Amino acid sequence: MKHLFTLLLFIPLFGFSQMALEQQLDSISTSDEATSFLKENKPKQGKLFTFNKEKHKTRLANDLFNLSKGGKKVIRTDFKKTYYKVIDKAEVDYIKFNIIVIDASKTTVEEAIEKRDKVLAQYKEGYRFKDLAKHYSTGRTAKKGGDTGWIKAGEMSAAFDEVAFNENHAIDDIFSIDDIENKKYYLAVKTENKTPIEEIVVLKFSENIE
Template sequence: MLKTLLSATLIFMTSIVVAQDNFEKSLDSVQTLDDVNLFFKKNKKAKGKVIVFNEEKHKTKMAEDILKMGIGSKKYFKDAPQKTYYKVIEKYEIPYYRVSCVYLDGSIKSLEEINNIRQDVISKYKQGYRFTDLAKRYSMDNTAKQGGDLGWFTYGDLHPEFEKQVLKENHSVNDIFTIDIPEIKAYYVVLMTQDKKLIEEAKVLKVTEPRK
């Protein structure tokens, strides 16, 4: 009886090890984003997705460790309740930009009122007022809370017309200018706060090994 139990246990443990090896080998075969779809077709019980880590936006120790990894590398973090792997599929640098703005809502204020406010903001900024204080006073959206700062952004993050006028006009740091987007009744005073910066990103497959 004891011999039978030991044999059954050995077979069970061997099957777990084989399943784990097969899962890792399948994960090792993932080299591109197209491979990710094939991986999930073969491992239907696995849960995961591709996520993007950005060196400016993600400041956790995990993100720092992952961004140091090379393409094709994988690792798991022991403190997770289930064994969760992170595998780097792509790494690249893309240009990011940073501005602060005062947003004025054309559905609430007339164009005459908006232009008067914008002239006042620009005049006060040139007199030495801090733009953060002006944004907190005049801006009509949630960015007022952070002094108008939009954070780092790249192509596709904001309204196309806003991006066009910020990114393609070769503005320098501390340039202050206006942007009109009449079709959405949005009007801005914009301050360029940072030079263009190449920021590293990594596309990573995060996948949790299925429970046995």
């Protein structure tokens, strides 16, 4: 009987804590507020995610894209309750490139540029860019033939953005980028024009159910 009484006392307290948490989540409207919330409330149980409509095709992502800004989805299991709140929603410009990265960190700049010129000459002779990327590129996209997928300004270096995003390149134009600060020398081909893609910033927070 004593244990039952203790349990009955605990249930309202648990319900109150759940309500307080939901009220906190409802009050969050910016990424800065979400970051502060995570710092104050067990950051290991929460995270801010960015979902891109072209990159993320899961059922969860689809459900979240169907929510309006400020919308919330709750998934409950026997042991955990997970909240997903859409903090921001916008269309962001993305472009696709194929790139070859020549790393000058373990060689001289002159040797890196000479190697890039050699690759460019082979491309002009008719070699496929993706084959050259697989053979010569030191970047993480090499195995995919240099394909970056959809990327936005800020994902690469400032030097890359300055040339690739801010200059007017036509589809299939090949151009070079010198990222002197990071000792990387690129050959790049734009494969898709600038395209607005819907993107959402989502706050995820999980709470154990005891």
